[in-house]
Amino acid sequence: MEPVIRGTDLTKVYGNLTALGEATFAVEAGEVRGLVGSNGAGKSTLVKILTGAVTPTLGTVEITGHAAPLGDPRGMILRGVACIYQHSNLAPSMSVLDNIFLGRQPTRGLGLVDTSRMRAEARALLERHQIDLDLDATVSALPTVKQKEVEILKALALDARVIIMDEPTGWLSSVEVAKLHETVRALKKRGVAVIYISHVLDEIFAVCDTVTIMRDGRIISESPVKDVNRSQVVHLMVGEKLARESERAAHEKRHPRGTGEIRLKADKLTKHGVFEDVSFELYAGEILCITGLIGSKRTEMVRTLFGSDRFDAGTLEVDGQAVTFSSPTQAISKGVGFVPEDRHREGLMLDMTMTENLAMATLHRFRRGVILSRRSMVESGRRAIENLSIRPPDGTRPVKLLSGGNQQKVLVGKWMSRTPRIFILDEPTVGVDVGAKAEIYAILRRERDRGAAILVVSSDLEEVATIADRIGVMVAGRLTAMHDGDSAPMDEIVAEIGGAD
Amino acid sequence: MRIPRATLALLFFFAGTAVFFSVSAPRFATATNVENLMSGFSFVAILAMGQAFPILVRGIDLSIGAIVAVVGMVVFDLTLIFHVPGYLILPMALLTGILAGAVNGMLVVFLRLQPFIATLATLAAYRGLVYSISGRQLVEGLTTTAITDRWIVGIETYYDIGGWTGISQFMQMPWFPLSFFLMLGVFVVLQTVLLATRFGRDLRAVGGNHEAARLAGINTGGIVISAYATSGLCAAIAALIMVARFTTSTEALGTGMELTAIAAAVIGGVSFAGGIGSMFGPVVGAFLLGIVLLGLTLQGVEQFVQQIITGAILLAAVSYDRILVVRRRRRLAADLVAAS
Numbered sequence: 017m018e019p020v021i022r023g024t025d026l027t028k029v030y031g032n033l034t035a036l037g038e039a040t041f042a043v044e045a046g047e048v049r050g051l052v053g054s055n056g057a058g059k060s061t062l063v064k065i066l067t068g069a070v071t072p073t074l075g076t077v078e079i080t081g082h083a084a085p086l087g088d089p090r091g092m093i094l095r096g097v098a099c100i101y102q103h104s105n106l107a108p109s110m111s112v113l114d115n116i117f118l119g120r121q122p123t124r125g126l127g128l129v130d131t132s133r134m135r136a137e138a139r140a141l142l143e144r145h146q147i148d149l150d151l152d153a154t155v156s157a158l159p160t161v162k163q164k165e166v167e168i169l170k171a172l173a174l175d176a177r178v179i180i181m182d183e184p185t186g187w188l189s190s191v192e193v194a195k196l197h198e199t200v201r202a203l204k205k206r207g208v209a210v211i212y213i214s215h216v217l218d219e220i221f222a223v224c225d226t227v228t229i230m231r232d233g234r235i236i237s238e239s240p241v242k243d244v245n246r247s248q249v250v251h252l253m254v255g256e257k258l259a260r261e262s263e264r265a266a267h268e269k270r271h272p273r274g275t276g277e278i279r280l281k282a283d284k285l286t287k288h289g290v291f292e293d294v295s296f297e298l299y300a301g302e303i304l305c306i307t308g309l310i311g312s313k314r315t316e317m318v319r320t321l322f323g324s325d326r327f328d329a330g331t332l333e334v335d336g337q338a339v340t341f342s343s344p345t346q347a348i349s350k351g352v353g354f355v356p357e358d359r360h361r362e363g364l365m366l367d368m369t370m371t372e373n374l375a376m377a378t379l380h381r382f383r384r385g386v387i388l389s390r391r392s393m394v395e396s397g398r399r400a401i402e403n404l405s406i407r408p409p410d411g412t413r414p415v416k417l418l419s420g421g422n423q424q425k426v427l428v429g430k431w432m433s434r435t436p437r438i439f440i441l442d443e444p445t446v447g448v449d450v451g452a453k454a455e456i457y458a459i460l461r462r463e464r465d466r467g468a469a470i471l472v473v474s475s476d477l478e479e480v481a482t483i484a485d486r487i488g489v490m491v492a493g494r495l496t497a498m499h500d501g502d503s504a505p506m507d508e509i510v511a512e513i514g515g516a517d
Numbered sequence: 518m519r520i521p522r523a524t525l526a527l528l529f530f531f532a533g534t535a536v537f538f539s540v541s542a543p544r545f546a547t548a549t550n551v552e553n554l555m556s557g558f559s560f561v562a563i564l565a566m567g568q569a570f571p572i573l574v575r576g577i578d579l580s581i582g583a584i585v586a587v588v589g590m591v592v593f594d595l596t597l598i599f600h601v602p603g604y605l606i607l608p609m610a611l612l613t614g615i616l617a618g619a620v621n622g623m624l625v626v627f628l629r630l631q632p633f634i635a636t637l638a639t640l641a642a643y644r645g646l647v648y649s650i651s652g653r654q655l656v657e658g659l660t661t662t663a664i665t666d667r668w669i670v671g672i673e674t675y676y677d678i679g680g681w682t683g684i685s686q687f688m689q690m691p692w693f694p695l696s697f698f699l700m701l702g703v704f705v706v707l708q709t710v711l712l713a714t715r716f717g718r719d720l721r722a723v724g725g726n727h728e729a730a731r732l733a734g735i736n737t738g739g740i741v742i743s744a745y746a747t748s749g750l751c752a753a754i755a756a757l758i759m760v761a762r763f764t765t766s767t768e769a770l771g772t773g774m775e776l777t778a779i780a781a782a783v784i785g786g787v788s789f790a791g792g793i794g795s796m797f798g799p800v801v802g803a804f805l806l807g808i809v810l811l812g813l814t815l816q817g818v819e820q821f822v823q824q825i826i827t828g829a830i831l832l833a834a835v836s837y838d839r840i841l842v843v844r845r846r847r848r849l850a851a852d853l854v855a856a857s
Contacts, residue, residue, distance in 0.1 A: 067732065069731075069732055089731060089732050089733070089734050090734030090735075090736075091734075093733070093734045094734070099732070101732070104726075104729075105726065105728070105729040105732060105733075106725075106726060106729055107721065107722040107724075107725030107726045107729055107730065107792055108725055108726065108792070109721065109724075109725045109788075109790075109791075109792040109793045110718070110721055110722060110725055110792065114718055114721075114722070118718075118722050118729065118730065118733040118735070119719060119722065119730060119733030119734045119735040120733070120734065121715050121718055123714070123715050126714070127714040127715050127716055128709075128713050128714055129713055129714060129715055129717075129718060131713075
C-alpha cells in the first residue's frame with residue numbers, strides 16, 4: 017500500500033550538530049504510529065520537517081506519492097498534514113471559532129469572513145466528534161484541557177490525512193487521556209494516519225499500531241507494537257547503560273517514615289474553597305509522593321507549605337515548631353526547597369547560563385565584599401554539573417538551549433546546593449525523557465539517604481511506583497489515603513485517585 | 518455581541534469626564550467647544566487608529582509624527598513647486614504614507630529589528646529627510662506662500678448640519694468639520710477590516726500567537742508589514758488634514774504626535790500583549806484626551822499641569838487593563854481546578 021506520508025533521508029544539521037540524520041519514515045492511511053525517544057533524539061526535528069516548520073538540510077517528503085514543498089507550513093496544511101503541538105498553538109485573545117479556522121477562514125468576496133458558514137462547519141464538526149465546546153468563548157478564558165480540545169478540533173477541521181500529535185497528553189487528566197485515545201481510534205477508522213509522540217509508554221502501547229524508536233538523531237527501530245515489550249522499547253530508547261540504571265531503580269529498597277524523625281507536620285491545613293483538612297507527617301530520610309488527578313489541589317496545597325500561598329486554617333510545624341510562612345524567603349530560611357511545576361515560568365532564568373542558574377539560590381556564598389566571585393561560582397557550577405551529569409557539561413551554555421531533562425536537573429541542582437532539609441518538588445519529570453528521569457530519581461534518592469525529607473507531587477504513577485517510600489492520594493482537595501511504598505497496591509491506588517470509596 | 522468590560526469602563530469614564538467639565542469648566546458645553554474638539558482631535562483619532570495596528574501585532578510605530586512631516590513635505594512641494602493638481606496629490610500623499618509605513622514593517626520583518634528600535638530610527642531619519650530636502654528649505658520665498666489648491670485646502674471645510682436639518686432652531690449646533698467625517702470613514706473601513714475580514718483575523722492571530730499563526734500557514738511577514746503600512750496610511754490622512762488647516766507644511770509638522778496617538782490607543786484598550794483591541798477604543802481614547810485638554814484649558818489650568826494629568830490618565834488606563842488581565846488569569850486558574 018502507498019504510504020500517505022513518506023520522508024526519505026531526512027537530515028537536519030545545525031552548525032556542528034546533526035539533529036536528524038538520514039531518517040526515512042513512512043506512515044500508511046489508518047495507521048497509528050508511535051514515535052518515541054529521549055529528549056534530543058530528533059523527534060521534534062522530524063516532526064517540524066513534516067509540518068514544514070523547519071527546512072531539512074537534505075532529503076525529501078512525499079505525500080501520497082507526490083513531492084511536497086519543504087519548509088512551507090501552508091503547503092503542508094493544504095496537503096492535509098496537521099499537527100497538535102506540545103505547547104499551545106492558539107491565539108489566546110481570539111474566539112474558539114476563529115482559532116479552529118486560524119489562517120483559513122472561508123470568505124465571501126472582498127475578504128469578508130463568512131461567519132455563518134464557519135459556524136455551521138464547526139457545529140457539524142463538534143457533532144460528529146461529540147466534543148462539547150462554546151464556539152464563542154475566548155480561548156484564554158478556557159481551562160487547559162478545553163484548549164487542547166480546540167487544538168484537536170483545529171486539526172480535525174482541516175480534514176487532515178495525517179495528524180501529528182506531539183505529547184498531546186502532557187497536561188491532561190487520565191479521563192481526558194482516555195477520551196483523546198477514543199478520538200485517535202475514530203480517526204484511524206476514517207483512514208487518517210496518526211503520528212503519536214509520547215514519553216508515556218503506556219499510551220504508546222494503548223493506542224499505537226506501530227512504533228518508531230529514535231536515538232541520537234537516528235531512527236534505530238521500527239516495528240509493530242505487538243512485537244515489542246516495554247523493556248525492549250526502553251532499552252532501545254536510552255541505550256544499555258541507562259536502561260540498566262532505570263531497571264535497578266525499580267527494585268530499590270523503600271524507607272517508609274525514613275529515620276523516624278518528623279521534619280514537617282501538617283495538621284488540618286485548609287484553604288477555603290481549595291483544599292480542606294489536609295494532615296500528614298513528612299519524615300527525614302523518606303520520599304513521600306502525593307498523587308491524584310490534575311486539579312485535585314496538590315499543587316495549591318504544597319505551595320502553602322513553601323509560603324508561596326497562604327493557608328486559612330490548620331497548623332504547620334517544621335521540626336516540631338509551629339510556623340506560618342508569609343513568603344518563600346521565610347520558608348527557605350527554615351531549610352525548605354521548592355521546585356515548581358512550570359520550570360520555564362517559575363523555575364529558571366532561561367537566558368542565563370547554567371552556572372548562573374545553579375548559583376542563584378546560594379549567591380551569598382560567592383560573595384566577596386560586595387561583588388560575586390566569578391571563579392568560585394564557576395568552580396561550584398562545574399562540580400554541580402558533574403554531580404548531576406548535565407549534558408553537555410558546559411557551564412557557559414544558556415539554560416534555554418538545554419533539553420527539558422537537563423533543564424530540570426539544573427533546577428533541582430540549584431536547590432541542592434543549599435542542601436535543603438525539606439525538599440518539595442511539583443511534577444519534577446513532566447516532559448523529561450526516560451534517561452534523565454532515572455538520573456533525577458537517583459539524585460532524589462541520594463538526597464533522601466543524606467537525610468533530607470522529600471515531598472514529590474506527581475501524576476505519573478510509574479514515577480510514584482518507582483521512587484515513593486510512602487504514597488498519599490489527594491482527591492478534590494482532600495488527602496484521602498496514605499500507603500507505604502513497598503507494599504502499595506497500585507490497582508487500589510488507581511481506584512482511590514478516581515475518587516472511589 | 519458581548520461588549521467587553523474594558524470598553525464599557527472606557528465609555529463610562531468618557532461620559533463622566535464630559536459631565537465633570539460641563540459642570541465645572543466655563544463654556545465647555547458649548548457648540549464652539551464641541552466644534553473645537555471635532556476639528557482638533559479627529560486627526561488624532563485617525564493617528565491613534567493607525568497606531569493600533571502595529572500595537573495589535575505586538576509592535577509600536579514611533580515614526581508616525583515624522584511620516585506626517587514627510588507627507589506634508591510631499592504635498593507642499595508638489596503643489597507649490599511642481600504645481601501638480603490636487604486630485605493627483607491626494608493619492609500620491611496617501612501612497613507616500615503607505616510606503617513610509619511599509620519600510621518600517623520591512624525593517625521589523627526582514628532585519629528582525631525590535632519595532633521600538635526600527636521606528637525610533639525611522640523617526641529620526643524621516644524627520645531628518647524633511648529638514649534636508651524639503652522645498653520649503655531649498656526654494657526661497659515659499660515659507661510665506663499659502664497652499665491654495667482647492668482639493669487640498671478643501672479638506673478644511675465645515676458643514677452646518679444643524680442648519681440643514683433644522684435642529685439649530687431648537688438648540689445651538691456646532692458646524693461639523695470634514696475631518697470628523699473622514700475620521701468616521703476611516704473608522705468604518707478599518708473596523709470592518711479588523712473584525713470582519715480574513716486579513717483582520719490573521720492580524721489578530723499574528724498578534725495573539727505569532728508562531729501559531731505562522732504554523733497555520735498565515736503569511737506573518739506580510740501581515741506585519743501591512744500593519745505598519747496601515748499606520749503610515751493613517752499618518753498620511755492626518756497629515757492632509759493638518760496641511761489643509763494650516764495651508765502650509767513645516768519641517769516640524771506632527772512632532773510628538775506619536776506619543777499622543779500611542780496614549781490614545783492604549784487608553785482605548787489596545788493591549789501591548791498583542792491581538793487585543795478594536796478601532797473603537799482609540800477613537801474614544803483620542804476624544805477623551807481631547808475633552809480633558811480642552812476642559813483643563815477652559816478651567817485655566819497650566820499646560821504643564823495638563824501634561825501631568827494626561828500622564829495620570831494613561832497610567833490609570835494601563836493599570837485598569839492590568840487588573841483585568843490579572844483577574845482573568847485568576848479566574849482561569851480557578852476554572853482549571855474546577856474543570857478537572
